[in-house]
Amino acid sequence: MKIIYAIGIVVVLIGIYVLGLTLNKNTPVPEGCENLKPECDSCGIQTCIVRNQNKNKGEE
DSSP states (O other): OHHHHHHHHHHHHHHHHHHHHHHHHHSOOOTTOTTOOOOTTSOOOTTOHHHHHHHHHHHO
16 A cells, blocks of 8 residues: 555656646746857856856857
8 A cells, every 4th residue: 555655646647747747838938038158257157067168158
């Protein structure tokens, strides 16, 4: 009986995950957030790929 409960809990969790993904995919992007670009000047991560790409674009 414990196995049935465990399988049921896993199925419910997977269902919630799939439902969340579906709802998120169908949600429109809020107005003003369509073309956001990261502000890399304030980020302290030196190994960030986005930061390095933006830095290289600025040097060209």
